[in-house]
Amino acid sequence: MLMCKQEEAGIQLNVEQADWRDDTDDVSDDQELEAHYMYMAKLQQVSPDVDDSG
Template identity: 80%
Template sequence: VARECQKLKREKDAAYHREKMLLCKQEEAGIQLNAKHADWRDDTDDDELEDQELEAHYMYMNVITDSLDMSDDREEIDQNDDDNDLAKERELLASLIEKL
C-alpha cells in the first residue's frame, strides 16, 4: 500500500525562489544534484501549478473588480446626466415663469 508523504508547505519567499533558480541552473549545467535536492522538480511542478492557479484567480478577480468599477462609473455618469437634465429643466421653467 502506497502512502502519500505529507510535506509541510515551504513559504515562497526570496530565498525559496533563489534556491529553485540555482537548482535549475545546476541541472541545466549537468551538475549532479544530491539526494536532498533530487526531488526538487516534482515539488516545483506542484508549486508552479499552484502559482498558476493563484495567478488565474487574481486575474479573474481583477477583471471582476474592473467591471464593477466601470459599472459604478456608468451609474455615476447616468446620475450626473439626470442631474444636469433636471437643472436645465428647472432653469427653463424658471425663465418661463419670469416671462409670464
C-alpha cells in the first residue's frame, strides 16, 4: 500500500518495487479471470439449454 501511495504522490519507484508491483498486478488479474471462468462454468451448469425449451 505504501508503494501505491508513493506512486500516487509522484514519487518514482525503484526498479525492484516496480517489478514487484507489476508481478502482483498480473497475479490479481489472473485470479480475477479464473474467478470469472469459474462463475461462467457454474452458470452453464444451472442454466437450461436453449434447445430443450422448444
